[in-house]
Amino acid sequence: MQSITSLYGSMVFNDQTMKKRLSADVYDRYHQCLKEGSELSEADADVIANEMKEWAVELGATHYTHWFQPMTGITAEKHDSFIEPDGDSVIMKLSGKELIKGEADASSFPNGGLRSTFEARGYTAWDMSSYAFIKDGTLCIPTVFLSYGGESLDKKTPLLKSEELIEKQAKRLLHLLGKDVNSVITTVGAEQEYFLIDKQMYQKRKDLVYTGRTLFGNRPPKTQELDDHYFGVIKPRVLAFMKELNEECWKLGIPAKTQHNEVAPCQHELAPIYTLTNRACDQNQIVMELMKKIADKHDLVCLLHEKPFDGINGSGKHNNWSMSADGENLLSPKGSDEQFLLFLSAVLQAVDEYPELLRVAAASAGNDHRLGGHEAPPAVLSVFIGDDLEHRIQNFIYNKKKESSTNASLNVEVHSLPKFFQDTSDRNRTSPFAFTGNKFEFRMLGSSQSIACSNINLNTAVADVLCRFADQLEASSEDLSTAIRKVVQTSYEQHKRIIFNGDGYAKEWIDEAERRGLLNLPTTADTLPCYLNQKNIALFERHKIFTAAELRGRYEILLENYNNVNSIEAYTMLSIVRKQILPSVMEYTRFLSETISAKKAAIASIDTSCEEDLLIQLQDIYVRAYHKTKKLSDAMEESGKEDKQQEAYYFKEVVLPLMEDLRVDCDLLETFVAKEFWKFPTYGDILYYK
Incomplete structure (x- = not known):
């Protein structure tokens, strides 16, 4: 392998290459x-396009x-070759016009009623802030996706x-x-959890093939009870996959940093270093695609479903979000009280005022099976700080004397170990939304979901509060320090209910959250109507992020997806029961009947x-x-409403509920039927491959 430094970004038309x-x-x-939002001239676009093409061709792109990123949750691409006719031959060309704008059939992608079949035209437009890259011999130019009328049909816009x-x-x-800065950015590091299973086992499970999760399966004698998989030694086969995944990520400028076994058997995690939020969203989409492609090369299958196996941990995606101004982290506690607590308070207030926007970003049929279990946060929104x-906030707003930091030196009294300091708070x-030192970690997202929606909603809600803070300070006649203290105090006292530093798994917390009046939407069906709340429509329209029509379109798209996913799963379950499970039981009961008859024929008194x-017993369950x-x-038959x-x-x-009830008996049948009669791999077969 090339050195990482020479490999890193080699397939990206990044700033260094430009x-x-x-x-x-x-x-x-x-x-x-980029800085001013001015228009790139046609001549400059032609120069950039030509150099981009020359660079790509040198690296083998055709x-x-x-x-x-349409509203499918995955990416889309239509490939055009660089060739242009030149007499009896061809030349390789990419014009500035082709770089800047393209067309796609807007009515063939999810649009929530914003487009009709006869209104097909849609546009793709170059996102200059995200680098072009080469994937599978194709130059990929990150773009937004808009309808003919200008409505956003994607997650990037x-x-x-x-x-x-x-x-x-x-x-x-x-x-x-007193700080006039050049830029303020948000940054994200997206930790990605996933399962790897053997391809042959996967192909024998039609539920995994059709739905991404197992609709049946009895727990094997051992799963994660001994906690021996988490951070355990990585299997050579999985390590080979991880090695190739890292190399491909690094080529594409994706700062893959951490890899390890997760809690459940066959479960793993990849964590990158944080980067610009827009770029992080693009990169996470690429990572999920790479995981699936590279797994296939190793005779493995990557499962990104939030709950592929019942009874063991599911997979999430942790969205580590922060803000920086000219390189200074605005959520670093090392900053001044005034600056740090203003921005911290804005985030706390935003989550308390708009919790449904974070919840809806994590809503999906797959994630419903994960949230609220003891491997994921509850569906109720709260913030850990x-x-x-919290004492620092109280000391500031009530003008108390600062207490000395409670972090202490840890000394385990072993001479060969160095002394080191505790952090000021535990993890x-x-x-679901935890402060982790200088950023917030949103832990509700499901592993298959795009991180774009959560960051759109979080950015907008926080910006709305920042706007009101600025309005209040600009209108105040008091000195700045007093005015800031009042803003932080008012915000804290009105929104401290969102702060919870205890055990989110405890039933007592759910009861306490209800007493506090906190939002608790247990399922996607309960959550999706939040898109149409007048408060949320007003927020997005006020700041020109979405129109009411665009929000309704997103609601319709997600609603249709939820219904379709559940419908596919139900029909898959019916097919498997009728064609595999019940026939397996019939074969085994016939075998038992013949065995009984044969024994009695041989020895009447046996x-x-x-x-x-x-x-x-089998017949009763059957x-x-x-x-x-x-x-x-x-x-x-009654589901089409x-x-x-x-x-x-x-x-x-x-x-x-009917599916869950049917599964109980089918999983029980698996425990009775002899292995040679059961028609598909069990959990034990799938989770413990070599």
Whole structure:
């Protein structure tokens, strides 16, 4: 392998590459456009496009694509070759016009009613702030995706808007504090959890193939009880996958940093170093794609479903979010009380005022199976900041004397070990939104979900509070320090209910959260209507992130996805029961019956009570499963509701409970039927491959 430093970013048309290949004038004007939002001239676009093409061709690329992120949750690309006719031959060309704008069929992607079939035109437009890269011999140009009327049909457009919004409002606040900065950015590091299983096992499980999760499966004798998988020695086969994944990430400028076994068997994690939020969103989409492709090369399958196996931990994606101004972390406790506590208070207030926007960003049919379990945060929103930080807020707003830091030197009295200091607060793995030293970790997201929505919503909500803080300080006639203290005090006293530093898994907390009046939306069906709350529509329209029509479109898209996912799972379950599970039981009961008859024919007085008892038990469970299958089938015939929100409630209240009930008997049948008769791999087969 090449050295990491030479490999890193080698497939990215990044700033370093642009500086080498572009003239100083073009390079400077490109950056001026980025900074000021001015328009890039046609001549400069042609120069950049040509150099981008030349660079890509040198690295083996033959095609280019406008790479965008429609509302499918994955990326989209249409490839065009660089060739242009030149008499009887061809030349390789990419024009500035082709770089800047492309077309896509807007009615063929999820649009929530914003486009009709006869209104097909949509546009892709170059996102200059995210670097182009080469993937599978194709130059990928990150773009936004818009309808003919200008509505955003993707996840990138509103994210870019929210980034500009939070920069504008943070700059206002910093200006009042005597700091005029060039830029304010948000940064994200997205920790990605995933499962790796053997490809042959996967192909024999139609539930995994069709839905990404197992709809049946009895827990094997051992799963994660001994805590021996977490941070354990990585299997050579998995390590080979990780090595290739790292190399491909590094080529694409993705700062893959940490890899390890997670809690559940076959579960692992990749964590990158934080980067610009827009770029982090792009990179996380690439990481998920790479995981699937590279796993296939190693005869493995990467599962990104939030809960692929019942009874063991599911997979999340932790969104580590912070703000920086000219390189200074605005959420670092090392900053002044006034600056740090203003920005911290803005985040706390934003989460308390708009908790549904974080909850809806984590809503999906898959994540419903994970949230609230003891491997994931509860569905109720709260914020962990730690007792030390809460005392710091109280000392500031009530003008108390500062207490000395409670972090102490740890000395375990072993001569060969160095002394080191405790952090000022512990980590709280049960909190959905936890302060972790100089950033907030949003832990509710599911492993398959795009991180764009959570950052759009978080950026917008925080920017809205920053705007009001700036308004209050600008209008105050008091000295600045007194005015800031009052702003922080008012915010804390009105929104401290959102702070919870205890055990989020405890039932007592759910009861306490209800007494505090905190939001608790247990399922996606309950959560999605939040998009249409007038308060949320007003927020997004006020700051020009979404129109009401765009929000309704997103609601319709997510609602349709939820219903479709549940429908696919129900029909897959019916198919497996009818074609595999019930036939397996019939074959095994016939075998038992023939065994009983053969024994009695050989020796009339022989005791066959064990076989008879087993046969009776199997038949009882079989009959129950058969009738539950019919009940689920009848329910699915009634599932097509004209009102899609009512259909979502129908799945939640009727279909999903019937599926769970049917699964209980089918999983019980697995424990009785001999292995050679069971028609697909069990959990034990899948989770313990070599």
